[in-house]
Amino acid sequence: MSKKLYITTAIPYANAKPHIGNALDYLIADIWRRYQVQQGKEVRFQVGTDEHGNKIAAKAQDAGKDPKSYVDETHVAFKDLMSKVGAEYTDFIRTSDPHHVGAAQYVWQKMSPYIYKGSYEGWYSVGEEAFVSDKVAAANNGVSPDHGVPYERLSEENYYFKLSEFGERIRDAIESGKLKIVPEFRKNEILNMIGEGLEDLSISRPRKNLSWGIGVPGDPDQVMYVWVDALSNYITVLGYPDNEDWKNYWPADVQVIGKDILRFHAIIWPAMLMALDLPLPKRLLVHGHISSEGKKMSKTVGNVIDPNEVIDNYGLDAFRYFMARHIPTQDDGDFTWERFENAYNTELGNDLGNLVQRVASMIVRYQSGVIGEINGGEHDVQLYRDAMAALKFNEALDETWVRVRAINQYLDSVKPWAVAKNKDTDPDAAEHLNDILMTCVGSLLQVAELLVPFLPDTAAKIQATFQDGVVREQGVLFPKIYLHTTDPRAHKDSKTS
Numbered sequence: 001m002s003k004k005l006y007i008t009t010a011i012p013y014a015n016a017k018p019h020i021g022n023a024l025d026y027l028i029a030d031i032w033r034r035y036q037v038q039q040g041k042e043v044r045f046q047v048g049t050d051e052h053g054n055k056i057a058a059k060a061q062d063a064g065k066d067p068k069s070y071v072d073e074t075h076v077a078f079k080d081l082m083s084k085v086g087a088e089y090t091d092f093i094r095t096s097d098p099h100h101v102g103a104a105q106y107v108w109q110k111m112s113p114y115i116y117k118g119s120y121e122g123w124y125s126v127g128e129e130a131f132v133s134d135k136v137a138a139a140n141n142g143v144s145p146d147h148g149v150p151y152e153r154l155s156e157e158n159y160y161f162k163l164s165e166f167g168e169r170i171r172d173a174i175e176s177g178k179l180k181i182v183p184e185f186r187k188n189e190i191l192n193m194i195g196e197g198l199e200d201l202s203i204s205r206p207r208k209n210l211s212w213g214i215g216v217p218g219d220p221d222q223v224m225y226v227w228v229d230a231l232s233n234y235i236t237v238l239g240y241p242d243n244e245d246w247k248n249y250w251p252a253d254v255q256v257i258g259k260d261i262l263r264f265h266a267i268i269w270p271a272m273l274m275a276l277d278l279p280l281p282k283r284l285l286v287h288g289h290i291s292s293e294g295k296k297m298s299k300t301v302g303n304v305i306d307p308n309e310v311i312d313n314y315g316l317d318a319f320r321y322f323m324a325r326h327i328p329t330q331d332d333g334d335f336t337w338e339r340f341e342n343a344y345n346t347e348l349g350n351d352l353g354n355l356v357q358r359v360a361s362m363i364v365r366y367q368s369g370v371i372g373e374i375n376g377g378e379h380d381v382q383l384y385r386d387a388m389a390a391l392k393f394n395e396a397l398d399e400t401w402v403r404v405r406a407i408n409q410y411l412d413s414v415k416p417w418a419v420a421k422n423k424d425t426d427p428d429a430a431e432h433l434n435d436i437l438m439t440c441v442g443s444l445l446q447v448a449e450l451l452v453p454f455l456p457d458t459a460a461k462i463q464a465t466f467q468d469g470v471v472r473e474q475g476v477l478f479p480k481i482y483l484h485t486t487d488p489r490a491h492k493d494s495k496t497s
Contacts, residue, residue, distance in 0.1 A: 048093035103236035166271035288332030337484035353477035
């Protein structure tokens with residue numbers, strides 16, 4: 001297997017503030033990247049912003065700016081969020097970048113045998129920047145289910161892409177596993193769509209109706225449909241077509257996307273790649289949406305969770321932990337402050353944080369901080385590795401916590417504090433105590449290794465605590481925080497007073 005790997009994330013429109021779903025994209029990709037780097041692989045990790053289209057132009061006009069000046073400002077918030085969630089990306093692309101503009105036009109020209117001009121009359125979703133069939137419009141009662149905005153009826157002359165010619169080839173690629181869609185039920189959704197028949201796709205709009213975008217080569221009156229422009233980013237960011245290095249990384253090993261854009265990535269994108277005679281990505285990892293108390297997050301309802309608020313108040317690793325373990329990697333998840341604080345205080349604070357502190361404190365108290373030669377953890381981690389390989393990161397963290405709780409149970413059963421009472425008079429007791437504590441340290445260091453892709457700062461602190469056979473105290477890993485739930489300690493104080 002090549003040591004050079006490539007993972008991508010969907011590029012969000014730079015017309016609004018980034019949200020928790022964007023943070024999930026970046027986090028999932030970063031977990032995979034860190035895990036692969038741990039295995040000695042070289043990883044390219046793409047992120048970016050989609051900066052063309054009418055939604056951008058409208059927002060820019062509202063702000064009194066030209067579109068380019070507008071996105072020059074708004075894309076920064078996405079960069080800031082990527083850094084804040086600890087996503088160590090290698091490549092950031094903006095679709096307004098000059099190289100991307102030229103490369104996207106090259107893509108158009110390469111696909112020209114499958115492009116023709118025709119008239120379009122039908123429905124258009126402004127929110128999705130997508131054309132919608134009569135069947136879909138009727139099924140949704142004329143309103144976009146994701147954006148709550150009525151579809152517009154359009155009649156205009158556009159260029160079309162012969163998507164209908166690729167249905168069977170895409171089906172074969174998916175069914176054979178050449179293009180894997182994870183999880184399986186998402187794969188079945190796409191196969192059902194293909195089974196209903198694919199219609200040719202409108203891939204341009206008249207410049208009079210779409211002024212902000214990449215011009216169609218050879219036709220100054222037409223502008224590329226935003227999805228053709230945007231989907232090309234996954235290869236143009238690597239240097240396609242002029243920098244030969246792109247061949248070292250494409251096809252992508254994993255492309256991380258949300259379920260709402262699956263159709264574009266599992267049908268339109270593979271068809272484009274086939275038209276370009278390029279290999280398909282190896283896997284599409286499709287995550288779900290994040291709700292709050294079972295309801296879609298919205299400003300109107302007032303249940304929007306700002307990832308910045310979580311990180312600022314509880315720390316980066318607390319955010320990464322909850323999102324990676326309590327939001328299923330391959331399905332919808334739910335975020336409430338009560339669930340988050342319970343996970344923070346109980347799982348991170350008690351299970352892990354207190355465990356590290358207990359072991360370190362006993363070594364300081366009973367052995368003057370000297371551990372001695374540390375043996376590596378002996379626990380089998382195959383279930384963890386299987387979960388990572390299957391892109392089920394929440395299950396990998398579940399397996400890690402099996403190890404954490406096992407160490408706690410081990411301490412409670414062997415009671416080193418009781419053994420320590422005889423260590424000064426009984427050499428066997430002193431040796432037994434040392435064995436117990438060395439076993440705990442070895443197991444904790446193995447846990448730290450498993451945590452590297454998920455909680456890199458915490459993993460580093462655990463490793464530093466027991467470095468070179470001597471305890472170096474790092475302080476409390478996860479101090480108790482009760483901003484949204486009742487502090488049980490305060491309740492106890494009031495009962496005793």
